[in-house]
Amino acid sequence: MNNFEFYAPTYFAFGKDQEEKAGSLIKRFGGHKVLIHYGGGSVVRSGLLERVKKSLETEDIPYVELGGVLPNPRSGLVYEGIKLCRKEQIDFILAVGGGSTIDSAKAIAAGTIYDGDFWDFYEGKRIEQALPIGTVLTIAAAGSEGSPDSVITKEEGMLKRGASGDAIRPKFSILNPALTQTLSRYQTACGISDIVAHLYERYLTNTKEVEVTDRLIEALIMTMVYEGPRVIEDPNNYEARANIMWAGMMAHNNCCGVGRSQDWTSHGIEHELSAEYDCAHGAGLAVVMPAVFTYTMSHDIARFAQIAVRVWNIPMNEAEPEQTAKAGIEALRQFLVSIGMPRNFEELGAKKEDIPKLAHTACYGGGGDGFMRGFTTLSKEDVEHIYELML
Amino acid sequence: MNNFEFYAPTYFAFGKDQEEKAGSLIKRFGGHKVLIHYGGGSVVRSGLLERVKKSLETEDIPYVELGGVLPNPRSGLVYEGIKLCRKEQIDFILAVGGGSTIDSAKAIAAGTIYDGDFWDFYEGKRIEQALPIGTVLTIAAAGSEGSPDSVITKEEGMLKRGASGDAIRPKFSILNPALTQTLSRYQTACGISDIVAHLYERYLTNTKEVEVTDRLIEALIMTMVYEGPRVIEDPNNYEARANIMWAGMMAHNNCCGVGRSQDWTSHGIEHELSAEYDCAHGAGLAVVMPAVFTYTMSHDIARFAQIAVRVWNIPMNEAEPEQTAKAGIEALRQFLVSIGMPRNFEELGAKKEDIPKLAHTACYGGGGDGFMRGFTTLSKEDVEHIYELML
Numbered sequence: 001m002n003n004f005e006f007y008a009p010t011y012f013a014f015g016k017d018q019e020e021k022a023g024s025l026i027k028r029f030g031g032h033k034v035l036i037h038y039g040g041g042s043v044v045r046s047g048l049l050e051r052v053k054k055s056l057e058t059e060d061i062p063y064v065e066l067g068g069v070l071p072n073p074r075s076g077l078v079y080e081g082i083k084l085c086r087k088e089q090i091d092f093i094l095a096v097g098g099g100s101t102i103d104s105a106k107a108i109a110a111g112t113i114y115d116g117d118f119w120d121f122y123e124g125k126r127i128e129q130a131l132p133i134g135t136v137l138t139i140a141a142a143g144s145e146g147s148p149d150s151v152i153t154k155e156e157g158m159l160k161r162g163a164s165g166d167a168i169r170p171k172f173s174i175l176n177p178a179l180t181q182t183l184s185r186y187q188t189a190c191g192i193s194d195i196v197a198h199l200y201e202r203y204l205t206n207t208k209e210v211e212v213t214d215r216l217i218e219a220l221i222m223t224m225v226y227e228g229p230r231v232i233e234d235p236n237n238y239e240a241r242a243n244i245m246w247a248g249m250m251a252h253n254n255c256c257g258v259g260r261s262q263d264w265t266s267h268g269i270e271h272e273l274s275a276e277y278d279c280a281h282g283a284g285l286a287v288v289m290p291a292v293f294t295y296t297m298s299h300d301i302a303r304f305a306q307i308a309v310r311v312w313n314i315p316m317n318e319a320e321p322e323q324t325a326k327a328g329i330e331a332l333r334q335f336l337v338s339i340g341m342p343r344n345f346e347e348l349g350a351k352k353e354d355i356p357k358l359a360h361t362a363c364y365g366g367g368g369d370g371f372m373r374g375f376t377t378l379s380k381e382d383v384e385h386i387y388e389l390m391l
Numbered sequence: 392m393n394n395f396e397f398y399a400p401t402y403f404a405f406g407k408d409q410e411e412k413a414g415s416l417i418k419r420f421g422g423h424k425v426l427i428h429y430g431g432g433s434v435v436r437s438g439l440l441e442r443v444k445k446s447l448e449t450e451d452i453p454y455v456e457l458g459g460v461l462p463n464p465r466s467g468l469v470y471e472g473i474k475l476c477r478k479e480q481i482d483f484i485l486a487v488g489g490g491s492t493i494d495s496a497k498a499i500a501a502g503t504i505y506d507g508d509f510w511d512f513y514e515g516k517r518i519e520q521a522l523p524i525g526t527v528l529t530i531a532a533a534g535s536e537g538s539p540d541s542v543i544t545k546e547e548g549m550l551k552r553g554a555s556g557d558a559i560r561p562k563f564s565i566l567n568p569a570l571t572q573t574l575s576r577y578q579t580a581c582g583i584s585d586i587v588a589h590l591y592e593r594y595l596t597n598t599k600e601v602e603v604t605d606r607l608i609e610a611l612i613m614t615m616v617y618e619g620p621r622v623i624e625d626p627n628n629y630e631a632r633a634n635i636m637w638a639g640m641m642a643h644n645n646c647c648g649v650g651r652s653q654d655w656t657s658h659g660i661e662h663e664l665s666a667e668y669d670c671a672h673g674a675g676l677a678v679v680m681p682a683v684f685t686y687t688m689s690h691d692i693a694r695f696a697q698i699a700v701r702v703w704n705i706p707m708n709e710a711e712p713e714q715t716a717k718a719g720i721e722a723l724r725q726f727l728v729s730i731g732m733p734r735n736f737e738e739l740g741a742k743k744e745d746i747p748k749l750a751h752t753a754c755y756g757g758g759g760d761g762f763m764r765g766f767t768t769l770s771k772e773d774v775e776h777i778y779e780l781m782l
Binding site for chain 1 (some may be wrong): 399635638
């Protein structure tokens with residue numbers, strides 16, 4: 001196991017009606033004037049935004065609002081948010097929504113107290129300071145509610161890139177599984193796919209002797225395999241949604257990924273798809289993962305065979321372990337399809353003729369040097385071959 | 392799943408040589424004058440105490456020392472520590488040692504800034520304030536390095552009781568697995584037994600639909616089942632010790648126990664043994680757990696069968712699930728014995744004739760009302776029967 005540091009000081013209020021605590025939690029974590037940041041209609045339609053505002057009013061906390069966050073959140077709204085926060089002297093940002101809204105809030109939080117262009121952070125500069133953030137989560141997916149990460153799409157060139165730093169880890173996150181019951185089956189499944197991807201990206205490691213994190217990751221994937229079909233069958237299943245919601249946080253706050261190298265190739269390859277076609281990130285990942293894993297499997301057959309046996313109940317084929325590994329990847333694909341995820345470029349709305357461009361941006365965009373590095377090192381040609389496996 | 396709050400803001404520095412960071416971490420978390428609290432000879436003999444002191448000196452942090460913590464730490468030294476902290480105007484306590492030392496430090500931290508007798512906290516008063524604490528951990532066992540809990544034995548009557556409160560969760564904990572390599576096989580096994588107990592106590596729940604925490608707990612037990620024999624075979628196996636050390640923290644910081652009722656009957660029944668005979672807590676738990684589980688199994692056969700199948704690879708006996716459940720408990724007992732743990736009263740040094748007294752103290756001591764409540768409710772007679780199963 002590698003040396004590591006782990007620091008995850010987010011306060012979680014989990015369960016029914018917890019959004020009523022938004023105001024008191026903002027007070028506890030030092031907020032005096034708040035930007036409430038959110039996306040589109042569902043937060044408004046469901047009455048959630050009103051309940052949250054009421055909670056702030058009860059605590060006499062003044063706020064301004066900025067809605068309009070889109071899935072695959074854009075840099076334009078971040079610039080607008082930064083301007084607004086400076087003008088209004090905001091000292092706390094409350095994100096009400098899913099990963100896109102939280103990631104947009106994180107970008108605004110870092111950008112508001114930074115002299116340069118906030119995009120610097122998304123080109124590799126570490127975030128050292130930011131306004132404090134709280135979240136009221138409405139979808140189990142991105143894990144942004146407990147993570148130090150944010151992904152934003154720059155409209156100029158449609159570059160989708162990530163930034164990181166302990167300063168943007170939320171001070172508190174309110175996780176009420178009932179808030180996710182209004183999601184469509186498709187949105188719910190996209191979230192499950194994203195969570196599963198966060199787990200596979202951590203599982204694919206070159207660090208040896210990491211039994212504890214292997215086992216924890218497997219535990220969380222098995223939870224998704226059990227709860228996923230239950231929630232797709234009955235979107236009102238609170239218990240299934242609760243289990244998925246805690247799993248989604250645990251999958252990405254990194255307690256299960258410490259001390260080991262991680263992959264993130266699938267995320268990188270997917271980001272080009274959701275940036276280009278504006279598809280849901282989780283849907284893109286469902287198409288990308290089996291292709292990436294099939295292409296890189298030979299790098300460590302034993303690792304793919306281990307997850308096949310432990311998670312997917314594939315019997316170990318000692319004579320031909322690559323058959324076991326392959327069967328595990330196929331089981332993952334079948335699981336994702338079974339909950340309603342697309343299986344190829346066509347179902348995703350992606351185009352074969354774009355492959356050279358997609359691979360080029362993945363490897364050279366945003367200051368890239370022509371390679372994607374993770375579990376294996378992939379050249380632009382490798383990435384093209386991987387996209388071709390998705391046809 | 393029940394509603395819950397989870398807040399675990401401990402900073403972990405994990406890996407080789409991390410104790411060198413003690414001074415800089417104390418500074419980061421606001422310490423100006425430190426009490427270094429430790430136990431017996433091994434911390435001194437190994438040179439660890441000197442290295443830690445040097446780290447404080449490098450950062451110009453003044454300190455005083457208080458050694459002498461015993462396993463099953465006593466109230467007498469806590470009173471001494473409180474007096475010393477007040478006299479020296481200490482504002483940070485650094486525990487260098489195992490769970491006993493950390494728990495003693497936590498009691499001192501809470502007691503120093505409390506007007507009354509610190510023992511109030513161990514009779515049920517919630518700890519709301521305490522001096523900040525840091526730890527340098529030397530054994531993977533108690534999980535106190537990441538938990539809000541402390542257990543102290545009051546010398547008057549040899550009452551062993553626990554206290555709790557977010558204020559005594561360490562600000563930072565340094566986890567260097569190499570520091571545990573000097574432990575004897577017996578001490579190491581006692582730690583493993585304690586960790587496994589923390590997991591079983593959380594597993595035995597009356598809350599339904601808790602797949603995510605079930606799976607996480609199982610993952611950590613499976614880690615102990617794999618790594619335990621490896622470290623007993625080769626105490627210098629750094630990798631096995633690293634996996635056990637992170638598992639020990641994860642087992643008890645409660646990320647795997649949220650949203651569900653827990654048991655803690657085995658701990659309560661064991662505390663009488665280590666208070667009375669001064670045996671190692673983990674050794675006591677190894678004798679207590681199979682007895683408690685055998686006695687309470689019929690309360691929820693399905694739960695014991697589930698862990699038997701998932702963790703201990705017992706085939707499910709659909710016709711007679713209690714056979715599966717029983718086989719799982721027997722597998723646990725065999726595992727504990729295989730790593731060198733005692734299997735009964737005699738091997739533990741406990742006496743049959745003390746059983747009525749032990750049961751009485753367990754049920755009535757420290758303000759008890761005659762019952763132990765957890766997974767099931769046990770009367771004094773039940774507890775006597777459980778002790779008899781250990782003969």
